[in-house]
Amino acid sequence: GQQVMQIPQYQHVQEGEDFTTYCNSSTTLSNIQWYKQRPGGHPVFLIQLVKSGEVKKQKRLTFQFGEAKKNSSLHITATQTTDVGTYFCAGGSQGNLIFGKGTKLSVKP
Amino acid sequence: EAGVTQSPTHLIKTRGQQATLRCSPISGHTSVYWYQQALGLGLQFLLWYDEGEERNRGNFPPRFSGRQFPNYSSELNVNALELEDSALYLCASSIDRGYEQYFGPGTRLTVT
Numbered sequence: 001g002q003q004v005m006q007i008p009q010y011q012h013v014q015e016g017e018d019f020t021t022y023c024n025s026s027t028t029l030s031n032i033q034w035y036k037q038r039p040g041g042h043p044v045f046l047i048q049l050v051k052s053g054e055v056k057k058q059k060r061l062t063f064q065f066g067e068a069k070k071n072s073s074l075h076i077t078a079t080q081t082t083d084v085g086t087y088f089c090a091g092g093s094q095g096n097l098i099f100g101k102g103t104k105l106s107v108k109p
Numbered sequence: 110e111a112g113v114t115q116s117p118t119h120l121i122k123t124r125g126q127q128a129t130l131r132c133s134p135i136s137g138h139t140s141v142y143w144y145q146q147a148l149g150l151g152l153q154f155l156l157w158y159d160e161g162e163e164r165n166r167g168n169f170p171p172r173f174s175g176r177q178f179p180n181y182s183s184e185l186n187v188n189a190l191e192l193e194d195s196a197l198y199l200c201a202s203s204i205d206r207g208y209e210q211y212f213g214p215g216t217r218l219t220v221t
Contacts, residue, residue, distance in 0.1 A: 033209055042199055042212040043152070088152065095206040096165060101151035
């Protein structure tokens with residue numbers, strides 16, 4: 001069946017360093033969504049990308065959707081301790097949303 | 110606007126018992142999704158309801174079931190509880206299939 005793979009599973013960074021998580025689908029996606037789950041919290045929707053090659057920015061966060069609409073990335077510039085949490089991508093296909101396993105980010109002050 | 114609500118917050122059951130978890134979606138949302146999140150793991154899709162019908166089901170045994178009521182609220186039932194069912198159960202709603210999902214705070218189920 002359709003799979004959405006996300007790497008890395010864990011990432012430990014020093015505050016101020018950059019961070020990137022990657023998402024790859026086995027099939028072409030209609031859209032990609034990104035969510036953030038803070039420790040002890042629930043996933044919160046961050047953004048949706050729909051167009052091939054689309055790039056969107058939210059302050060220090062940059063989201064990209066690949067040209068083939070099979071991969072995506074989330075890049076955080078100059079991480080802060082408030083960025084701690086698990087970042088999930090979710091690929092949309094035929095109305096279904098398939099979540100990746102997430103990347104858990106820890107930031108050392 | 111009120112968010113997705115879930116009850117109870119915590120639920121403790123013993124092996125073999127049945128658990129019922131409840132979810133109220135955001136007003137105007139017709140799709141409700143259920144996920145299982147075991148400690149430290151990702152989101153495992155359980156069930157999707159829309160307009161009162163089960164639309165899709167994840168790779169879980171039949172003892173995981175649910176329903177959606179006419180007011181779009183939903184219930185997840187887990188029968189014959191096993192120790193490995195201990196997890197955070199998250200409910201999410203969306204305005205329609207494929208749109209962004211809004212998650213509730215979850216129900217922490219502990220099976221002893």
